[in-house]
Amino acid sequence: DIQMTQSPSSVSASVGDRVTITCRASQSISSWLAWYQQKPDRAPKSLIYIASNLQSGVPSRFRGNGSGTDFTLTISSLQPEDFATYYCQQYNTSPLTFGGGTKVEIK
Amino acid sequence: EVQLVESGGPFVPPGGSLRVSCAASGFTFKNAWMSWVRQAPGKGLEWVGRIKTNTEGGATDFAAPVRDRFSILRDDSENMLYLQMNSLTSEDTAVYYCTAEPSRGWYGLDKWGQGTMVIVSS
Numbered sequence: 001d002i003q004m005t006q007s008p009s010s011v012s013a014s015v016g017d018r019v020t021i022t023c024r025a026s027q028s029i030s031s032w033l034a035w036y037q038q039k040p041d042r043a044p045k046s047l048i049y050i051a052s053n054l055q056s057g058v059p060s061r062f063r064g065n066g067s068g069t070d071f072t073l074t075i076s077s078l079q080p081e082d083f084a085t086y087y088c089q090q091y092n093t094s095p096l097t098f099g100g101g102t103k104v105e106i107k
Numbered sequence: 108e109v110q111l112v113e114s115g116g117p118f119v120p121p122g123g124s125l126r127v128s129c130a131a132s133g134f135t136f137k138n139a140w141m142s143w144v145r146q147a148p149g150k151g152l153e154w155v156g157r158i159k160t161n162t163e164g165g166a167t168d169f170a171a172p173v174r175d176r177f178s179i180l181r182d183d184s185e186n187m188l189y190l191q192m193n194s195l196t197s198e199d200t201a202v203y204y205c206t207a208e209p210s211r212g213w214y215g216l217d218k219w220g221q222g223t224m225v226i227v228s229s
Contacts, residue, residue: 036152
């Protein structure tokens with residue numbers, strides 16, 4: 001199975017800060033990577049697919065980058081509604097696998 | 108508007124069986140790959156398994172921890188998805204989310220239901 005490793009596991013930031021989350025795959029997944037946002041007691045929401053493509057309605061302050069084994073999710077200017085947990089997921093190979101999550105907390 | 112509404116649970120004894128359901132609307136269900144994802148209390152997301160379209164033979168695949176115990180069924184006439192879970196243990200206690208891939212593997216798990224809780228306990 002492909003292992004997905006996210007870092008950091010948590011980050012404290014203020015409104016307006018730039019935040020970058022890293023996701024590393026244990027083997028190449030080309031660009032078959034998605035990012036999800038989950039708020040407490042809510043279902044996850046898809047943000048980005050094929051590493052860098054925003055789902056409809058996702059603000060442009062979210063940016064995904066990378067290919068192969070190394071990927072990033074950047075939030076350019078953190079907004080109050082962005083405080084949540086973020087997960088990467090590879091869908092290059094079954095079984096689909098998620099990273100452990102990164103919790104973005106208010107500083 | 109896409110809607111995925113899960114039902115079933117919450118309580119089942121260890122060693123028991125349970126079927127959870129997902130009612131889909133707002134997209135062409137028969138053309139979508141459908142997956143189940145679970146989340147144990149306070150933990151991260153874990154993909155459980157997927158079923159492809161009946162045009163693709165309804166092929167299924169599963170994560171290793173559930174491969175020999177769980178099955179996924181779809182009823183395209185009713186736009187329903189099912190997860191049949193057998194030989195349940197406390198490790199299976201989680202919120203179970205129904206997800207849809209209308210793009211069949213291009214956009215990831217882009218549609219999610221609200222989840223249904225399953226508690227395996229005596």
